[in-house]
Amino acid sequence: MGKGRAACCDKSKVKKGAWSCEEDLRLITFIQKHGHQNWRSLPKQAGLLRCGKSCRLRWINYLRPDLKRGNFTPQEEDTIIKLHQSFGNKWSKIASHLPGRTDNEIKNVWNTHLKKRQLIHSEAKLDDSSCAYNSPSSTSVLSHANTIIHEKEEAKRSCSSSYNINASSSSLSNLSQVEIISSPNIVDMDWIFQFNEESNNYLELTRVLQDDGIIEIPLESCDHVDIWDMLDIMDPPLQTGQWT
């Protein structure tokens, strides 16, 4: 054993950066079937060239089925602000009060939106106390401004693409089929692919144009597809208790 802490994995042999659609599916399929008792050994068993920590992070922050996907509501944002006042940057503690939200997500929302808003608030409060006789009240102006900020952020975020996914899996056939149906206002096509557990590989991925038949494309080309909805309708994994 060398000096210091051993690396969690051999950095030269692991892939880094954004996860591909195939990697996501491998991870999902593996956890659905086997759970995640040991993150360190999981990548090898699942056939992933990733560090165990990376798999854990990907699952917890993005793939696990109990995640509440989508924008934070004003209520959730208020909760974060209040909890941050009591806990500070204890993101996991804050996340434990917001079911379906991850510490990473909350941290990002805080750093990108709420921190700024808090700053505006505290500055406005200073103005409010020095110009308390102004009408309409600074508080109502502030509240209005807050609503506008939130609406702008909502509009911006709602532009991101989303997909509806139908999934079916059968323990008898050793085959999982997932059909990704495009969002109606984005593109007019469906995606279908199958994972064969015997060969431990994907049999096919097809892009189905609604009018023009089927065009086969390689699996790697589906990197942009959001697949998390699939988890909502698949069988629960063999993991007991909480996801984290």
Add this chain to the structure above:
DNA sequence: AAGTGTTCCAACCGCCTTTAG
């Protein structure tokens, strides 16, 4: 239309804590 600046978030890094032997 092109170039530049800004925002946002997924993912990484490394430290701390917990657990198993």
Add this chain to the structure above:
DNA sequence: CCTAAAGGCGGTTGGAACACT
């Protein structure tokens, strides 16, 4: 109790997407 391994956490960053000039 001690040690090493694994899990958990918070800070940071790379780069894609978007906004502005």
